[in-house]
Amino acid sequence: MEKISLKVNSVTYDLEIDPETPLLYVLRNQMELNGPKYGCGYEQCGACLVLLDGKAYPSCKIPVRDVQNVAIRTLKDLQDDNKLHPVQEAFAEEQAAQCGYCLNGILISSFSLLNENPNPDRAAINEGLKRVLCRCGTYSRFIKAVEKAASRK
Secondary structure (H helix, E strand, O other), X not given: OEEEEEEEOOEEEEEEEOOOOEHHHXXXXXXXOOOOOOOOOXXXXXXXXXXXXXXXXXXXXXXXXXXXXXXXXOHHXXXXXXXXXXXXXXXXXXXXXXXXXXXXXXXHHHHHHXXXXXXXXXXXXXXXXXXXXOOOOOHHHHHHHHHHHHHOO
C-alpha cells in the first residue's frame, strides 16, 4: 500500500492503496462515482472512459500510480450546478440512449471530441465515437445528438 493523491472532478482524494489498482475500481468502489462502467476490462469497449487532462481515456486498466498528477473528470462532473451539459441535453432530446451501458463512454467521447473540434463533420464524429461499442446500435442517434450539441456552441 502507498499513499496516493488523485484529483477527481476538482476534488483531491488522499488514498492509501495498491498503486497498481486500476483507476476504474477506485472511482467506482472508493469514490462511488458509478458513471464509468466495467465492460471488457481490456480498454476495448469504452464503457469505462473518463477524461484525463481533457481527453477520453479508458480507466479499466490504467493503474492509479500513472494518474497522480492528472486532472480526472467523470460523467458526474459534466453537469454544472445540477444543469445538464449541452452534450447531455442533446442526447436526452435525441433519445440517444437505449440500455445505457455504453452511455458513459459515448458522452465522455462526445465531450472530448467537441473540446478538440467544436464543429466536427460526420466523419470526425464517427472517428471520435468509434472506440465505444454500443450493443443496441443507436449510433445514428449518437451522431445526431453530437451534431445538435455542436450547433449550440
